[in-house]
Amino acid sequence: MKFLSKNIVLSLLFLLIFNTLSAKSNDTIIDKNFQIEFRASYGFMICHHPDMAYFKAHFPLFEFSVQQATTGRKIWQERANYPAVGITLLYSNLGGFKEVGEVYAAYPFLSFNCLKSQKNQLNLKIGIGLGILTKHFDAKTNPRNTFIASYANAAINLTAEYNIFITNRLSLAAFVGFTHFSNGARKAPNKGINVAHAGINAKYFINTPKPRIHHDVDNQQYKPWISKNYSFYAAFTYAIKEIDNYLGYGKRFSVYNLHLNFLKRMSEMSKLGIGFDLVYDMSDIDVLKFKEIPFTPVQIFKPGINIAYEVAFGRTSLIVNAGCHIAGREMGEGRFYQKICAKQNLSEHIFATCALVTHFGWADNFCFGLGYKIN
Secondary structure, three states, rough: OOOOHHHHHHHOOOOOOOHOOOOOOOOOHHHOOOOEEEEEEEEEOOOHHHHHHOOOEEEEEEEEEEEEOOOOOOOOHHHHHOOOEEEEEEEEEHHHHHHOOOEEEEEEEEEEOOOOOOEEEEEEOOOOOOOOOOOOOOOOOOOOOOOOOEEEEEEEEEEEEEEEEOOEEEEEEEEEEEEEEEEOOOOOOOOOOOEEEEEEEEEOOOOOOOOOOOOOOOOOHHHHOOOOEEEEEEEEEEEEEEEOOOOOOOOEEEEEEEEEEEEEEEOOEEEEEEEEEEEEEHHHHHHHHHHOOOOOOHHHHHEEEEEEEEEEEEEEEEEEEEEEEOOOOOOOOOEEEEEEEEEEOOOOOOEEEEEEEEOOOOOEEEEEEEEEEEO
């Protein structure tokens, strides 16, 4: 399952954590509401492809985290019900198979509390980072591993946990999680490794937790249709991809994309609107030649229109686009596409961005670039 790239990782969640922890303050690290956490779980590899059946096994996973429980020092933290941000280190032997090896991962994360209570919490955690697999596909030395082709991969973790505070500093929880490793089509083959697991964890505040801060902000100001509530983003991005469907392994192609988004502010943290893409994918040239389909240079361009949604966390935001290509000669992966973008404002008008482009969960490319924004 090729559905997320390693690079969007350090692009959204790392920037989000930097954005939160870099607020101007003279606090010491102890005063910043930090927690340490240890997780132990037991799980299994989801064999989503026939040639993975050989690797069925149950195995442990171990995680150690450092996180900050936000207090509302920034307004978005209160609006998101005071989430926790941090970083996790993970280890597992993945069943002990010599063809798969072990995995070491580090991923920034954001954990949302779905309940208003501070003592009893239902947390949803998303973490995206870097995973190092000690074994990968090699046509000569490791041909049986047909699902991971690189040492460095995305490490994506989704967890749901029920957390109870035993004291004001110590809490215990039970959780279920899903962890995915893949390189997002940067190198083929890339079926990915999916692990389902469940376990227990303990968290401990380094110091007495700080009280939460409340802000009085009226979201009514964003409802009128006035010019200050509109935003326009334009960005140019570049990607490198490898495909194996027709052309074999080892050949890489450039992908160029012009992104445009026109958005209306719906609340303090969210915007909704429409987007436009103009894609030039150089792999389409070789694929069309392989299929013996005639084409003109203009037909390599693939314009697309989409629905766009943005949620902002201070200077960092996440933009999700879903739409379809309205023209283009090569549509082997389908007309419909989805895009997950991380945007980091560098100044009032300039921003850096990276995006994962998929076709219903199958990674097409990971791109990065710069953009210009109005409002």
